[in-house]
Amino acid sequence: MNRLALAREMNGLAAPPGVETAVHGVAAICDPLGALYLQDAGILVVSDLHLEKGAAFARRGMMLPPYDTLATLSLLAALVSRYDPRLVISLGDNFHDRVGSEHLPEAFRTAICEMARGREWIWINGNHDPDGTVDLPGTCADEIHYAGLTFRHEPRNGLQKGEIAGHLHPSATVRRREKSVRRPCFATDGSRLLMPAFGVMTGGLDLRHKAMRGLFDQSSLIAHLLGRDRIYSVRFGNLVG
Numbered sequence: 001m002n003r004l005a006l007a008r009e010m011n012g013l014a015a016p017p018g019v020e021t022a023v024h025g026v027a028a029i030c031d032p033l034g035a036l037y038l039q040d041a042g043i044l045v046v047s048d049l050h051l052e053k054g055a056a057f058a059r060r061g062m063m064l065p066p067y068d069t070l071a072t073l074s075l076l077a078a079l080v081s082r083y084d085p086r087l088v089i090s091l092g093d094n095f096h097d098r099v100g101s102e103h104l105p106e107a108f109r110t111a112i113c114e115m116a117r118g119r120e121w122i123w124i125n126g127n128h129d130p131d132g133t134v135d136l137p138g139t140c141a142d143e144i145h146y147a148g149l150t151f152r153h154e155p156r157n158g159l160q161k162g163e164i165a166g167h168l169h170p171s172a173t174v175r176r177r178e179k180s181v182r183r184p185c186f187a188t189d190g191s192r193l194l195m196p197a198f199g200v201m202t203g204g205l206d207l208r209h210k211a212m213r214g215l216f217d218q219s220s221l222i223a224h225l226l227g228r229d230r231i232y233s234v235r236f237g238n239l240v241g
Helices: 003-010 053-059 068-083 107-115
Strands: 018-022 026-028 034-036 045-046 088-090 120-124 139-141 144-146 149-152 163-165 170-175 179-188 222-225 231-237
Touching: 018 179, 018 222, 045 068, 068 107, 120 144, 120 149, 170 222, 170 231
Parallel strands: 045 088, 088 120, 120 139, 149 163
Antiparallel strands: 018 026, 026 034, 034 045, 144 149, 170 179, 179 222, 222 231
């Protein structure tokens, strides 16, 4: 089951199918579609949407299927409908390049406006879109601090208590039935959390990659892998190197 099929199946279910966790003492749910929900604060967090990635490649003469924005926004709409959050935070690389939001087709702009109606929306600036968004609801910021947590795009070096970040597109590999399976994941040691990339046309960086070194207490690190229909939680020591 792919994420779009799972999104359709999720509609109407009463209980979240995700996994409960906590970041610096703040309760959260890791959703199988790749979003984090902070239930006490009513905050839905997504990261690295990379909207209009296909269009960005087309502007450079490389033709990719142009359906990534529609698919990503469909997933996001399912989550907004499901949780009805008070606030949505998108953790940077919201668009794949600096002009993505300016050239966003009107149908997609309308879809975002519909999702944002009646709630707050914060676009964190990323390295792909450092100038923020154009003509979209909500506000843009480099980072925000709320309820003892810090929301930013790129994780800071060292152990950062209460940080929720994206950018690195964490993924992890497990061995199952004599086969290695690699999936995007939430990565957390209870102190900080790295979000999986939400965009449907994004890759991943393994948790054992050198870019991840020093970010976590590995003895407490858990990868919450996005499965076909659920989250699979695996301790770092049990991942395939």
